[in-house]
Amino acid sequence: MSDIVKSEGYHVPVLLKESVDGMDVKSGSVCVDVTYGGGGHSREILSRLGKQGKLFSFDQDADALANTIKDERFTLVKSNFRFLKNFLRYYEVSEVDSILADLGVSSHHFDEKDRGFSFRFEDADLDMRMNKDARMSAAGILNEYEEERLANVFYLYGELKQSRRIASEIMKYRKVKKFHKVADLLDVLKPFAGKEKEKKILAQAFQALRIEVNDEMSALEEMLMQGLDVLKAGGRFSVITYHSLEDRLVKNFFKTGNFEGKTEKDFYGNILTPFRLVNNKVIIPSEAEQATNPRSRSAKLRIAEKKQ
Known part of the structure; x- marks a missing residue:
């Protein structure tokens, strides 16, 4: 049966x-x-x-x-x-x-390198879509959202107190280079995360993007x-x-x-x-x-x- x-x-x-x-x-x-x-x-x-x-x-x-x-x-x-x-x-x-x-x-999602859900895999694409047919990926959000909207995502869904500063740095970064890989986002986030709280800050930021990507x-x-x-x-x-x-x-x-x-x-x-x-x-x-x-x-x- x-x-x-x-x-x-x-x-x-x-x-x-x-x-x-x-x-x-x-x-x-x-x-x-x-x-x-x-x-x-x-x-x-x-x-x-x-x-x-x-x-x-x-x-x-x-x-x-x-x-x-x-x-x-x-x-x-x-x-x-x-x-x-x-x-x-x-x-x-x-x-x-x-x-x-x-x-x-x-x-499974955290362990699948190519899905981009984890900050452990720096060369992975910034994807985070649960439904692979969905239009907007994490990279799309980072490259297209206005600064205030980015700040709201990190504040509301990641509960990050430095959300406005993070959003500002994202805007500066993408003027020079588009976001594609997890490493690109880590370049922006790591200055906001001291060694003691690095994993927590990164986890909160990735959570915020994942929630936004998948609504x-x-x-x-x-x-x-x-x-x-x-x-x-x-x-x-x-x-x-x-x-x-x-x-x-x-x-x-x-x-x-x-x-x-x-x-x-x-x-x-x-x-x-x-x-x-x-x-x-x-x-x-x-x-x-x-x-x-x-x-x-x-x-x-x-x-x-x-x-x-």
């Missing part, structure tokens, strides 16, 4: 048991994994679905399609998860029992809203986040039903929200998992149930 095997060569799934436990998968459930990647979470979901269950998984990266699962219960959709509702409608699915999202970048925050908002629409009453939403920006969005949405975290209360003082929090305290990986999978060290799991 299935080729359920581990795909650890591509990507080691984070909080595997905890996140899938949070989905409360039952035999015959209809589930969605909006971040397929190497298929680790999807395989775990399939192992719990029973013969009549159904799993739809989403990924916009062509690399992920090479890890597809041969299983009649499984459908892999090549699409950004912001189109969740449209594709479920295409497959004549109006509501689902649970949704899983493992946000951020997979270890990650808007896509996340759209997916969460559509997820709420397609979840059955009593359905579970299990989301793993890796940085404060996406975690804040998920936390606010689960707690209040909006992304700003503005609370509305009923006559009795109860917060009006479409969700019940399954875990009031965020779930983090065990010390053992953090020791064996460095990517897990910043992971946070939040689980919510749609109210009846």
Whole structure:
């Protein structure tokens, strides 16, 4: 029936048991994994679905399609998860029992030199596109954006206090030489990063560009809203986040039903929200998992149930 095997060569799934436990998968459930990647979470979901269950998984990266699962219960959709509702409608699915999202970048992307996600590979192209068919790459942003827009990207998505100075230096650099390689960006960034904080500053800058290239925050908002629409009453939403920006969005949405975290209360003082929090305290990986999978060290799991 299935080729359920581990795909650890591509990507080691984070909080595997905890996140899938949070989905409360039952035999015959209809589930969605909006971040397929190497298929680790999807395989775990399939192992719990029973013969009549159904799993739809989403990924916009062509690399992920090479890890597809041969299983009649499984459908892999090549699409950004912001189109969740449209594709479920295409497959004549109006509501689902649970949704899983493992946000951020997979270890595969960081290790793939040619994708440009990591500052470790200086001769790599400044790409960072999750969808290789997308028009704008990281190099395009650095070469085309106006100074103020660049500063906003680094401030809002990288939380870099020196964002305006960085943007100014980018403008000076590109007058002499266009940005093409990771090394070009490092030439600009390294003077802003002392040896003690170099990795942190570089990681924040690369995160900011990656989020902008892939329009990650808007896509996340759209997916969460559509997820709420397609979840059955009593359905579970299990989301793993890796940085404060996406975690804040998920936390606010689960707690209040909006992304700003503005609370509305009923006559009795109860917060009006479409969700019940399954875990009031965020779930983090065990010390053992953090020791064996460095990517897990910043992971946070939040689980919510749609109210009846």
